[in-house]
Amino acid sequence: AEKALAVLDLQVHEELTVYEKPSVKSRKITNLNRGDKVVISPNTYGLFRKVLVSFEGERKGGYILSSDISRSSISERV
Secondary structure: OOOOOOOEEEEOOOOEEEEOOOOOOOOEEEEEOOOOEEEEEEEEEOOEEEEEEEEOOEEEEEEEEHHHOOOOEEEEOO
């Protein structure tokens, strides 16, 4: 059997801007704040990482700058 991709959680310890696309010129859809916990993709998209956020009542993908993640921690969900 193929090994399932690990689910990674981002434990947020700072304010992170979430963009609609992996570009700082794209629309800002929400902010993550200290204490939030979201699923983060193991893949990188250029300078970005993809996160799953609740936005306008839906769960959808957004993008945060990898360089913005300085104090937050990423852990594998067990």
